[in-house]
Amino acid sequence: MPTLPANPTVAIVGATGAVGVEMLAILAQRGFPAASVRALASERSAGTRLPFGPEELTVEALGPGSFEGIDLAFFCASGAVAREYAPVAVDAGAVVIDNSSAYRMDPAVPLIVPEVNAHAIGDAGLIANPNCSTIILVTALDAIERAVGIERIVVSTYQAVSGAGAPGLEELERLTAQAAAGAELAPEFFPFPCVHNVFCHETPTDPATGRNVEEQKMIEEARKIWSRPDLKVAPTCVRVPVPRAHAESVNVTLRASATEADLRAALADAAGVRIVDDRTTPRFPMPVDASGGDDVLVGRLRPDDSQPSDGPAFIGWELFCCGDQLRKGAALNAVQIAERMLPG
Amino acid sequence: MPTLPANPTVAIVGATGAVGVEMLAILAQRGFPAASVRALASERSAGTRLPFGPEELTVEALGPGSFEGIDLAFFCASGAVAREYAPVAVDAGAVVIDNSSAYRMDPAVPLIVPEVNAHAIGDAGLIANPNCSTIILVTALDAIERAVGIERIVVSTYQAVSGAGAPGLEELERLTAQAAAGAELAPEFFPFPCVHNVFCHETPTDPATGRNVEEQKMIEEARKIWSRPDLKVAPTCVRVPVPRAHAESVNVTLRASATEADLRAALADAAGVRIVDDRTTPRFPMPVDASGGDDVLVGRLRPDDSQPSDGPAFIGWELFCCGDQLRKGAALNAVQIAERMLPG
Numbered sequence: 001m002p003t004l005p006a007n008p009t010v011a012i013v014g015a016t017g018a019v020g021v022e023m024l025a026i027l028a029q030r031g032f033p034a035a036s037v038r039a040l041a042s043e044r045s046a047g048t049r050l051p052f053g054p055e056e057l058t059v060e061a062l063g064p065g066s067f068e069g070i071d072l073a074f075f076c077a078s079g080a081v082a083r084e085y086a087p088v089a090v091d092a093g094a095v096v097i098d099n100s101s102a103y104r105m106d107p108a109v110p111l112i113v114p115e116v117n118a119h120a121i122g123d124a125g126l127i128a129n130p131n132c133s134t135i136i137l138v139t140a141l142d143a144i145e146r147a148v149g150i151e152r153i154v155v156s157t158y159q160a161v162s163g164a165g166a167p168g169l170e171e172l173e174r175l176t177a178q179a180a181a182g183a184e185l186a187p188e189f190f191p192f193p194c195v196h197n198v199f200c201h202e203t204p205t206d207p208a209t210g211r212n213v214e215e216q217k218m219i220e221e222a223r224k225i226w227s228r229p230d231l232k233v234a235p236t237c238v239r240v241p242v243p244r245a246h247a248e249s250v251n252v253t254l255r256a257s258a259t260e261a262d263l264r265a266a267l268a269d270a271a272g273v274r275i276v277d278d279r280t281t282p283r284f285p286m287p288v289d290a291s292g293g294d295d296v297l298v299g300r301l302r303p304d305d306s307q308p309s310d311g312p313a314f315i316g317w318e319l320f321c322c323g324d325q326l327r328k329g330a331a332l333n334a335v336q337i338a339e340r341m342l343p344g
Numbered sequence: 345m346p347t348l349p350a351n352p353t354v355a356i357v358g359a360t361g362a363v364g365v366e367m368l369a370i371l372a373q374r375g376f377p378a379a380s381v382r383a384l385a386s387e388r389s390a391g392t393r394l395p396f397g398p399e400e401l402t403v404e405a406l407g408p409g410s411f412e413g414i415d416l417a418f419f420c421a422s423g424a425v426a427r428e429y430a431p432v433a434v435d436a437g438a439v440v441i442d443n444s445s446a447y448r449m450d451p452a453v454p455l456i457v458p459e460v461n462a463h464a465i466g467d468a469g470l471i472a473n474p475n476c477s478t479i480i481l482v483t484a485l486d487a488i489e490r491a492v493g494i495e496r497i498v499v500s501t502y503q504a505v506s507g508a509g510a511p512g513l514e515e516l517e518r519l520t521a522q523a524a525a526g527a528e529l530a531p532e533f534f535p536f537p538c539v540h541n542v543f544c545h546e547t548p549t550d551p552a553t554g555r556n557v558e559e560q561k562m563i564e565e566a567r568k569i570w571s572r573p574d575l576k577v578a579p580t581c582v583r584v585p586v587p588r589a590h591a592e593s594v595n596v597t598l599r600a601s602a603t604e605a606d607l608r609a610a611l612a613d614a615a616g617v618r619i620v621d622d623r624t625t626p627r628f629p630m631p632v633d634a635s636g637g638d639d640v641l642v643g644r645l646r647p648d649d650s651q652p653s654d655g656p657a658f659i660g661w662e663l664f665c666c667g668d669q670l671r672k673g674a675a676l677n678a679v680q681i682a683e684r685m686l687p688g
Binding site: 152153154156158172176177179180181185191192193195196197198199200204205206207209210211232233234236238240241242243247249251279280282284286287288300301302303304305306307316318320 | 496497498500502516520521523524525529535536537539540541542543544548549550551553554555576577578580582584585586587591593595623624626628630631632644645646647648649650651660662664
């Protein structure tokens with residue numbers, strides 16, 4: 001693993017976006033030992049001041065010379081920006097952790113969720129951060145995959161609008177005000193109203209398969225992260241009127257039957273997971289509880305009696321999980337990758 | 345089938361509730377040939393005036409004498425009210441169509457979705473209207489059940505707040521105003537915020553199985569409606585910030601493989617179903633499109649390649665459906681049952 005210096009110089013590309021802002025907050029909260037932090041964004045954001053802990057950073061325009069003297073560059077921008085500038089940063093000697101989809105399925109680029117496959121970082125200088133829905137899914141299920149093995153996953157998502165970036169969040173606020181005023185909902189960013197409505201994920205749908213891009217990412221990325229090209233995944237991705245934190249309704253078929261005690265023991269020890277599963281109060285994972293936190297909340301673990309069982313051991317299980325997709329689903333996961341590359 | 349008179353005298357129990365109000369609207373819209381309509385509710389609502397087409401009805405207090413001279417009584421109230429007054433109405437000679445859960449699983453009471461099992465009405469004088477989520481599911485899937493047969497259903501719901509009645513809708517409006525004002529969300533009716541959040545269905549969770557009452561209803565009622573005690577159903581029921589119309593993400597395993605052409609042909613002919621499945625524009629079923637309409641919208645029909653296939657024929661299929669749970673999921677379905685009992 002290419003060890004970063006103990007106090008790396010850091011650049012954040014796309015610092016003014018939803019993930020970039022979260023990245024600055026997380027670096028400050030976790031006391032990441034950066035020698036310096038350079039905030040980069042498009043020309044029109046240059047000069048903007050951004051909070052960074054008790055200090056402020058002045059945004060600089062991204063350009064070919066932006067990565068001189070940088071040890072670690074977090075890319076929190078579009079795939080197009082990553083394709084143009086990640087090679088520039090690597091050539092300048094920086095380790096790049098890219099949050100876009102540009103390199104995720106490149107066989108030469110590791111796709112990392114640190115709790116799951118930190119070993120795959122190897123000596124890579126360019127590392128991809130998975131899609132937010134995928135990170136939450138594999139973090140929630142990794143303990144079960146390790147303990148028993150997963151044959152098939154059927155998952156339906158309840159995805160927050162900020163997964164589409166700051167404009168998604170602004171649209172939720174604008175349409176919430178319209179709804180409160182009794183006005184007609186007038187979407188400008190999403191193709192459909194994101195308030196008082198749900199809609200299938202706005203990424204393009206493949207005319208041949210009927211699957212949208214978000215769903216395709218969940219399948220391919222989960223297989224790559226777990227090194228399980230045989231893994232069966234059937235996802236349905238849906239936007240709901242939630243500002244942040246994605247929820248997922250998950251039905252898994254295991255490779256062997258397991259009891260509830262088996263699975264709860266595995267989940268209790270899982271890194272990055274917090275069990276929220278109180279059937280009496282009741283309390284289960286919700287966006288309002290996951291937002292702003294680091295853990296993926298997992299609950300509603302219950303046997304699926306529509307699949308074979310042997311006494312209390314079932315091969316089918318259901319659970320509901322929820323994670324802050326701007327934190328664990330994006331910025332936090334990227335920072336956790338970098339933390340693994342700091343000297344021992 | 346006990347034929348109602350051509351112009352039955354009608355009573356609506358719970359006329360001031362969310363379903364009762366919808367019932368009056370639907371009777372007027374469809375020109376149901378009622379000789380008269382009596383609006384019944386609790387003592388405290390007596391005297392309230394309710395619109396009925398161009399006219400108004402004055403709400404009367406429900407009591408033991410409420411059903412004298414009534415041919416047809418729609419119950420749109422709680423299970424407790426149905427258990428107390430449905431026998432009174434039946435004794436008074438009325439046909440009762442009950443929207444509560446009180447009699448649904450009674451073996452002597454038919455549970456009816458007219459497009460699916462009108463034949464089961466038989467000569468019953470008390471007929472149960474299924475749970476809203478179940479009606480939408482079986483209406484969407486009945487053509488596939490008839491054409492090929494369904495082995496197993498995994499379904500995750502996106503349920504509107506008005507499924508919990510008028511107070512749910514009032515809470516959505518109140519919390520929408522709070523969110524627009526930047527105030528803290530203060531739920532009073534639901535246990536959790538129903539705005540900017542999603543939560544697992546608020547019905548009690550069985551401490552032993554982890555399943556909530558809504559999920560248990562979907563399993564038992566689907567089996568009864570289709571006369572398929574062997575049917576496998578794995579539901580997860582979730583509330584979303586939507587005023588009306590439930591959406592459902594459905595993964596089905598068929599009893600035999602079928603092609604997309606097979607299933608689309610079946611759905612195209614299905615009563616009560618409208619296909620909304622434009623992958624190019626794109627346009628798929630959404631609450632904003634289903635609200636106020638009679639049809640269950642069905643779309644995103646696509647093969648599930650995580651299950652076995654034989655060329656283009658798959659046993660696994662996915663779809664997304666959406667229906668107005670106050671109309672087809674409740675009041676409309678009840679009126680459609682009554683229409684089947686009119687002469688000729």
